[in-house]
Amino acid sequence: MWRLTLRTTLARRARLALTLLAVVLGVTFATGGLVLTDTSGRLLDDQFRTATAGVDLTVRDAVAFDSAMGVEVARDPLPAAVPDRVGAVPGVATARPLVRGQGLLEVAGRPVVPTGASLLASWVPAPVGAFTVRGGRPPVADDEVVIDEDTARSQRIGLGDIVTVRATDTARLRVVGLAGFGDRGGLPNSTVALVTLSSAQRLLRLGSNVSEVAVVAAPGVVPEDLRDRITAAVGPGYEVAPSRDIAAAGAAAARDQLGWLQLVLLALAAAVLLVGAFLIANTFSIVITQRTRELALLRAAGATAGQVLRSVLGEALLVGLTASAAGLGLGVAAATGIRDLARAFGVPLPEGGLVLTPRTVLVAFAVGVLVTVGSAVGPARRAAAVAPVAALRSAAAARTGRVRVVAGALAAAAGLAAIAAVLAADAPVPLLGAAAVAAVVGLALLGPALTPALVRLIGRPLAAAGVPGRLATDSAARTPRRTAATALALALGLALISFMAVLGTSVKSSVRQSYAEVITADHIVESARNEMLGGLSPAVYDRISRLPEVAVASRLRYGHWRDGDATRALTAVDPATLPRVANLHFTAGSLAALTGGGVVLAEQVARDRGLGVGDQLPMTFSRTGTRPLPVVGLLRDGDARALSTDYIISLDTFARLYSEEVDASILIRTADSVDRAGAERAIRAALADTPTAQLRDQAAAVAGRTMMIDQVLGLVTVLLMLAVLIALLGITNTLALSITERTAEIGLLRAVGMTRRQLGWMIRAEAVLVAALASALGIALGGGFALAMVRALGRDVPTVLAVPTGRLLIVVAVALTAGLLAGLLPARRAARLDVLAAIGTP
Structure with missing residues (x-):
């Protein structure tokens, strides 16, 4: 039987080609996602290890936590006496003071704005320093700078050129060297400017203070013992950490920013494999139906039901193993393409060689084999049930059993009940996931029973167009079971696209509406790079607030704090000026009460925590540890959304709790006597020396806040097209296989006068009809769950439903066109059948 299985599979390899392709694409997606995230993690680990390779210990200001939401927290600088005290500890071979901060490069009057950091640091020679000079020499004078090779190459900077470095202060410096980082020409997606220690201190206005001290232990000294000595010498206000721990923490913080991408890729891989599973099950079901006589003859010749079952599953196993091997190889190659695609949507990933781990290999084969064999179990059981007498008669058409209909109705009812619970009660939003599973199961089971009526309803325009359409x-x-399975595979892909489109558009519309209702400023100044914690120097606010054209300027800052094991964000505002550029609605307390050092909460957060005005909220800050802040006001949820967080403190409180000194937004109200154009000219002139500061109107400010949504939505939509492609291949596969089954019917139609052209249109119309059915189901399913999600989110934050009608119509048009194209090959094959031979086919 195993030899027969192998020969049968090889003899019908064309029949299984598209099934094989579906599994290959699913495994490729899953493998590519794992390879990409493993590679990014390894490269980030290598990058941070390289940065601390020559250092045993690092002395920094002590903080309560190192990073939040993928961003390392700012630390206070160290007094000038600390490096000397560290250097005097017995066992210290080297104690190098380091200074680092942000310093934007400007070349020939043009700012160089990378997607990553603009690093300004003091030069430290190897082995303590991670950078090595590869051309020229290190900086020795305060007017000299070393640039990383990557930036020098991309910006055509040569030795002797003059560049401008803009930090807290600005300086024109002469390039005296080009540096590399490890075996690379610089840091990924970043620019690096290395200057003397005194120059870095001056540009960052640190005086004689430093950022940290890099310590190298003397030969024979154990770093752990030296750490205890240094801690005793400098006191508890400073952190003495092994370089490997700092490297690991930095890499972990960077990986946190990419965590969402891994979840997206794995979720999409699951969607692709689910669509592929429908295609595989449908293909094997059709094949088993076509092989009824062959399998019955095997039973008549002595084969047992178990042997037939193992034969069909063996065929699926061969397909799964072959597809897994091919998908693994393609997944490694696809990782590079996904990385380029992510970069095109504004998600920078580190460059470097790809990493293939044993885990990825095991996952590829496990996924490919399990999906293929699992999808073939149902058809294999039906094959094993074929009676020997079936070889003597034609197979009866499959009927939809009552058990199947009842089970489908119960699954659909469970899904609807879960949705109702989420919408009407306080049921958790994740219950929608269970509702989605129940809905898909219900559709899969009820599909054959519902399909005939739905097909005739949707197919009325085709039927009215002529005989081929009817x-x-x-x-x-x-053939409702076949049509339902083929349509549902495509419907799942379209449902996911519709869900993302409606949800993304609704969230963006809600942010836009909240911002427009609350923010009354005439202009907004923000960083062009949309940094999480801001990016505007305080000098920008100083210049703008002094303009005669500006009646009031109010700035916002953002910070992170720890809430138990969770990390949350807060907004810092000026209570005196914010009411003049924003329309805030308090349900209790007031904004003015923030001057006393308290916190304002969004109304929903206060309800969830059981807090009111006068209660204390313990908040843990990296710089000061845990501080209880009194609740002084409750703000309407939509107003809190316009200010970006659910927790609001004053700028004065922020200064006591945080080391960061950058603004995120400056809200501007112009003077009554100044027209808009004149105010814009004056503000742009004030921003001339700050290339990353951008003047925006409300639409641009909202676009900056929703840019991440656009990036994710665009990336996910493009990747979901792979699932749609697999489903369209399913239409081609199903129709191609059905041609064999309908050979006699096609021959008879040709014999009674149907032309090849009409026959081709009939097959293509059937493909379009399946695509239309899938479009209706997919958009209804995706749109319905998006509506439920929007309503559920609206319990916490006001969220409006916005349906992107134009985008959904484009999705339908693309699906119908693709369905038409999917029917080309089957139609061509049908049109080429010999009429007499087709009529004689049993």
Whole structure:
């Protein structure tokens, strides 16, 4: 039987080609996602290890936590006496003071704005320093700078050129060297400017203070013992950490920013494999139906039901193993393409060689084999049930059993009940996931029973167009199980696209509406790079607030704090000026009460925590540890959304709790006597020396806040097209296989006068009909769950439903066009059948 299985599979390899392709694409997606995230993690680990390779210990200001939401927290600088005290500890071979901060490069009057950091640091020679000079020499004078090779190459900077470095202060410096980082020409997606220690201190206005001290232990000294000595010498206000721990923490913080991408890729891989599973099950079901006589003859010749079952599953196993091997190889190659695609949507990932781990290999084969064999179990059991007498008669058409209908109705009812619970009660939003599973199961089970009526309803325009359209509608309705499975595979892909489109558009519309209702400023100044914690120097606010054209300027800052094991964000505002550029609605307390050092909460957060005005909220800050802040006001949820967080403190309180000194937004109200154009000219002139500061109107400010949504939505939509492609291949596969089954019917149609052109249109119309059915189901399913999600989110934050009608119509048009193209090959094959031979086919 195993030899027969192998020969049968090889003899019908064309029949299984598209099934094989579906599994290959699913495994490719899953493998590519794992390879990409493993590679990014390894590269980030290598990058941070390189940065601390020559250092045993690092002395920094002590903080309560190192990073939050993927961003390392700022630390206070160290007094000038600390490096000397560290250097005097017995066992210290080297104690190098380091200074680092942000310093934007400007070349020939043009700012160089990378997607990552603009690093300004003091030069430290190897082995303590991670950078090595590869051309020229290190900086020795305060007017000299070393640039990383990557930036020098991309910006055509040569030795002797003059560049401008903009930090807290600005300086024009002469390039005296080009540096590399490890075996690379610089840091990924960043620019690096290395200057003397005194120059870095001056540009960052640190005086004689430093950022940290890099310590190298003397030969024979154990770093752990030296750490205890240094801690005793400098006191508890400073952190003495092994370089490997700092490297690991930095890499972990960087990986946190990419965590969402891994979840997206794995979720999409699951969607692709689910669509592929429908295609595989449908293909094997059709094949088993076509092989009824062959399997019955095997039973008549002595094969047992178990042998037939193992034969069909063996065929699926061969397909799964072959597809897994091919998908693994393609997944490694696809990782590079996904990385380029992510970069095109504004998600920078580190460059470097790809990493293939044993875990990825095991996952590829496990996924490919399990999906293929699992999808073939149902058809294999039906094959094993074929009676020997079936070889003597034609197979009866499959019927939809009552048990299947009842089970489908119960699954659909469970899904609807879960949705109702989320919408009407306080049921958790994740319950929608269970509702989605129940809905898909219900559709899969009820599909054959519902398909005939749906096909005839959707196919009315085709039926009215002529005989080919009527025949196409009848053919699709006559095989409801096949049509339902093929349409549902495509519907799942379209449902995911519709869900993302409606949810993304609704969130963006809600942010836009909240911002427009609350923020009354005439202009907004923000960083062009949309940094999480801001990016505007305080000098920008100083210049703008002094303009005669500006009546009031109010700035916002953002910070992170720890809430138990969770990390949350807060907004810092000026209570005196914010009411003049924002329309805030308090349900209790007031904004003015923030001057006393308290916190304002969004109304929903206060309800969830059981807090009111006068209660204390313990908040843990990296710089000061845990501080209880009194609740002084409750703000309407939509107003809190416009200010970006659910927790608001004053700028004065922020200064006591945080080391960061950058603004995120400056809200501007112009003077009554100044027209808009004149105010814009004056503000732009004030921003001339700050290339990253951008003047925006409300639409641009909202676009900056929703940019991440656009990036994720665009990336996910493009990747979901792979699932749609697999489903379209399923239409081609199903129709191609059905041609064999309908050979006699096609021959008869040709014999009674149907032309090849009409026959081709009939097959293509059937493909379009399946695509239309899938579009209706997919958009209804995706849009319905998006509506439920929006309503559920609206319990906490006001969220409006916004349906992107134009985008959904484009999705339908693309699906129908693709369905038409999917029917080309089957139509061509049908049109080429010999009429006499087709009529004689049993």
